[in-house]
Amino acid sequence: xxxxxxxxxxxxxxxxxxxxxxxxxxxxxxxxxxxxxxxxxxxxxxxxxxxxxxxxxxxxxxxxxxxxxxxxxxxxxxxxxxxxxxxxxxxxxxxxxxxxxxxxxxxxxxxxxxxxxxxxxxxxxxxxxxxxxxxxxxxxxxxxxxxxxxxxxxxxxxxxxxxxxxxxxxxxxxxxxxxxxxxxxxxxxxxxxxxxxxxxxxxxxxxxxxxxxxxxxxxxxxxxxxxxxxxxxxxxxxxxxxxxxxxxxxxxxxxxxxxxxxxxxxxxxxxxxxxxxxxxxxxxxxxxxxxxxxxxxxxxxxxxxxxxxxxxxxxxxxxxxxxxxxxxxxxxxxxxxxxxxxxxxxxxx
Amino acid sequence: xxxxxxxxxxxxxxxxxxxxxxxxxxxxxxxxxxxxxxxxxxxxxxxxxxxxxxxxxxxxxxxxxxxxxxxxxxxxxxxxxxxxxxxxxxxxxxxxxxxxxxxxxxxxxxxxxxxxxxxxxxxxxxxxxxxxxxxxxxxxxxxxxxxxxxxxxxxxxxxxxxxxxxxxxxxxxxxxxxxxxxxxxxxxxxxxxxxxxxxxxxxxxxxxxxxxxxxxxxxxxxxxxxxxxxxxxxxxxxxxxxxxxxxxxxxxxxxxxxxxxxxxxxxxxxxxxxxxxxxxxxxxxxxxxxxxxxxxxxxxxxxxxxxxxxxxxxxxxxxxxxxxxxxxxxxxxxxxxxxxxxxxxxxxxxx
Numbered sequence: 001x002x003x004x005x006x007x008x009x010x011x012x013x014x015x016x017x018x019x020x021x022x023x024x025x026x027x028x029x030x031x032x033x034x035x036x037x038x039x040x041x042x043x044x045x046x047x048x049x050x051x052x053x054x055x056x057x058x059x060x061x062x063x064x065x066x067x068x069x070x071x072x073x074x075x076x077x078x079x080x081x082x083x084x085x086x087x088x089x090x091x092x093x094x095x096x097x098x099x100x101x102x103x104x105x106x107x108x109x110x111x112x113x114x115x116x117x118x119x120x121x122x123x124x125x126x127x128x129x130x131x132x133x134x135x136x137x138x139x140x141x142x143x144x145x146x147x148x149x150x151x152x153x154x155x156x157x158x159x160x161x162x163x164x165x166x167x168x169x170x171x172x173x174x175x176x177x178x179x180x181x182x183x184x185x186x187x188x189x190x191x192x193x194x195x196x197x198x199x200x201x202x203x204x205x206x207x208x209x210x211x212x213x214x215x216x217x218x219x220x221x222x223x224x225x226x227x228x229x230x231x232x233x234x235x236x237x238x239x240x241x242x243x244x245x246x247x248x249x250x251x252x253x254x255x256x257x258x259x260x261x262x263x264x265x266x267x268x269x270x271x272x273x274x275x276x277x278x279x280x281x282x283x284x285x286x287x288x289x290x291x292x293x294x295x296x297x298x299x300x301x302x303x304x305x306x307x308x309x310x311x312x313x314x315x316x317x318x319x320x321x322x323x324x325x326x327x328x329x330x331x332x333x334x335x336x337x338x339x340x341x342x343x344x345x346x347x348x349x
Numbered sequence: 350x351x352x353x354x355x356x357x358x359x360x361x362x363x364x365x366x367x368x369x370x371x372x373x374x375x376x377x378x379x380x381x382x383x384x385x386x387x388x389x390x391x392x393x394x395x396x397x398x399x400x401x402x403x404x405x406x407x408x409x410x411x412x413x414x415x416x417x418x419x420x421x422x423x424x425x426x427x428x429x430x431x432x433x434x435x436x437x438x439x440x441x442x443x444x445x446x447x448x449x450x451x452x453x454x455x456x457x458x459x460x461x462x463x464x465x466x467x468x469x470x471x472x473x474x475x476x477x478x479x480x481x482x483x484x485x486x487x488x489x490x491x492x493x494x495x496x497x498x499x500x501x502x503x504x505x506x507x508x509x510x511x512x513x514x515x516x517x518x519x520x521x522x523x524x525x526x527x528x529x530x531x532x533x534x535x536x537x538x539x540x541x542x543x544x545x546x547x548x549x550x551x552x553x554x555x556x557x558x559x560x561x562x563x564x565x566x567x568x569x570x571x572x573x574x575x576x577x578x579x580x581x582x583x584x585x586x587x588x589x590x591x592x593x594x595x596x597x598x599x600x601x602x603x604x605x606x607x608x609x610x611x612x613x614x615x616x617x618x619x620x621x622x623x624x625x626x627x628x629x630x631x632x633x634x635x636x637x638x639x640x641x642x643x644x645x646x647x648x649x650x651x652x653x654x655x656x657x658x659x660x661x662x663x664x665x666x667x668x669x670x671x672x673x674x675x676x677x678x679x680x681x682x683x684x685x686x687x688x689x690x691x692x693x694x695x696x697x698x699x700x
Contacts, residue, residue: 239452242412243515247466248439261456 064265067342074338080331081272087143088150095147103140108295111135119314130316133309141297142321146308148298149328152213152282153275159217160274165267166223169255171225172232183229186222194219195284202290209298213289216278230264238262269340276332283325299325351385352555353409353523358382358418360401360408366462376630380579381418383656386572388522391556393548393587395563395602400611401579402559403447406525409557410442411435423522440470443516447528453500459486460496463514470519482539485514488551489544489603506537513544517552525557530565542569563606567591572666575599578637579629581656585667585678595659595667595674597642598622636671644673 068074094102101107104126111134120131120138129138171182189197198215205211235241236259244258283300285291292298294305299321306317359381364374379401384393408415411427420427422442430438446452453462462678464482467473473481483493489510500508516524524547530538530626546569547555560564560566566573566632567675574584575598583596594600608614627633633640639649649672656670 239446239448240454242407243444243446243452243512244454244465245412246410246439246442246444247515248436249465249471250469253469257457258454262454 016174018325045116062114064342066296068338071338073334074342077333077335077338079333080327081335082173083275084146084328084331088146091144091147092150101140101144103137103143105137105140107140107144107297108136109182113249119309119312120317122314123316129320130314132317133314136301138317138320141302142299142324145297145299145302145321146324148209148296149279149325152209152216153278153332155213156216156220156278156282157271157274158190159166160220161224161267161271163218163221165228165260168225168228169232169260169263172203172229173236173255173259179229182225186226189219189222194281195288198281198285199288202285205292207290209292209296212282212285215285216281220274223274224267224270227266228260228263231266232259235259237260265343266289266340269343272332272339276329276336279325279332280329352388352390352423353386353557354419354421355385355405355409356383356419356421358408358420359416360404360413361416363541373546374630377579377632378629379408379415380632382574382576382579383418384574384581384584386523386555386557388555389549389553390571391558391569392598393566393573394559394576395561395566395573396576397561399626399629400576401629402576403527404700405557406444410444410525411533412444430524436470438469440466440519441522442525443523444525445509446529446530448532449505449512449594450532452512453508455500457499458496459500459511462500462511463496463518463652466515466518472519481518482514484512485517487549488517489514490540504537505533506541509533509541510544513541513548517548520552521553521554522698523557525559527559528561529558531560531562538565545561545569563591563602573600578626578632580637580653580670582638582671583667584656585669589667593667593675595669596638597644597673597675598638600675615685643667646673648672675697 090102101156120133120135121127123130126139129142131137132141167182167186171179191274197219201215201218202211205214223300232255241254241258244254249258279299282291282298283303286298286300287304289304292301294301302321303318306314306321310318358379360379362378364376365371366373382401382405382411384392394405396402404413407413409420409422409427411420411430415428416427421645422438425434425438427435427438457465460479460482463485464478467478467481482496483521486495488494491507491510491514495503495507495511495685500511503511513529530541530546533541542565545556549556556569558566558569570587572584573587573590574581575590575596576582577598581601583590583594590599590604591603594603597620601622604618604620608617624641627637627640635648635650636642636645636650636654639645642649654672655668656668659667659669659674
């Protein structure tokens, strides 16, 4: 393979454009072009070796993990999330077993150590978190309630994600009136008072914990849609998107195969935050009496039920589910914060 | 018959301002260019950044919708092709991009990037497609093991080879090379250019080769078109254009190419253009080059000269858009000593 121009043989060396190769390295005696080519190949081979032997360039995930590791608060959050997930999964699995729970006592069974005044009994060896006003074991109720929180977090965020990650990319990719309609709709969802809107949907759907998931999910889409739309706007201008269109890829293929996968980093952060938010919203709804119905337990429902006993001196009923809720939400938010910092290119050192 | 025929291709971008999105101006990115490319030929499209050469390339492929003009590819009207016709055309017209870091999807493996068009156009079984991807990688100087890797594991030159393999996958007739070596290390450029030339011979490809580097274009092109501010100012067979440039802009560009000989370099006359390229949103009146042209006269500010044959180089298909094209080396003007009569715009009907 030679760089000599067969169309212009024997052109003088004074020609301003002797040939393309000579602009790279000019020389009369030595075939400098071949030298350049060899050097180039050597360079490429070195790159190749680098790519081959373990010292691979950092991918998005390994790079993110490297920086997340140094953020202790985020690691604590990750630990909390892991424990919460394990406990929650155990409760979800136990739900479908004949027993229906995995806890020291049946969560809704009454009269364990009911004190004569009807104020429950304080923490003891047989009931480490104490019992409530009808003698139900607080530890068992707190544990079993984990499954509601886990399910509401996962299902509500999944619903919000599905809607948001369909409408967001479509809005950003097509622009124009499609974009305006979807984004004004998102504005409407943002403008309404959140709890009021959930209440409204709950009234339409009727009570029941499945409907809590749906209501929170339907309300959450706007966050993901708007967040994603911004990233789509920048990614759709990339050359690989144009390349895909030049190949004849359909709009759907371009959006969901080329654009969306490259806009996910901020979404992962939003998911972590969103799960925490959904858990809080469920607690708020249960506190207000819509959502989980008695005698079933959820952290919010327990906080609501036991608040008056707290003021009367039975501190243990309220304290333990409150701690569980606070710690879990703290875990998601601190992990989400850490993840955001770790993926933010502006904070890269 | 030419494989690609472009006639009066125009792409204007509206400038919209304010909340009402009223159009307050127009960017004349490509303003009526015409050329044709024969089968197996390479047309170089040269010009400064912002002169509209990339926009022209994308308009030809209908990656962006042209404002006006006609593009005919292999007898098919590209501008008016239906969705299914367009899908067929996509198999025959491909593009190689400038930036090998932006043109490969970072989330896809090389085999998916190269094989995507095969999948889109439902060519072969998965096993056949796989084999074809391996072959393509070897054709461009990579090997089959590279198929499982992600783009970030490659160097710039290797990435550009992946981009070339992707363009080749469906065995196209035409490839638009949009500055394919501008972003590469100088040491890698020669390899990629040679690869493109080898592929042209092997697969009987036709190239439209967009670049701002005259030396690269000269090496690879059969014909060269020089663009300035959205218009073609000169077009000719490569050798003729470089030996006897007619348009003052072409002359200036050529005089800026360094000569690898210090004596000649010091002795020669350099044409240094004054001022900057005007904004394509407010192109000058008349000939777009006249504010910077050393030979400009009053007529140049009045109307844009048309591209007409110089008549000086028989068979070279040499056309220039200038009222006062350069003298030939022997002192003879291309047509006459008079202003280039043919270049005058046709009188507007009714004017």
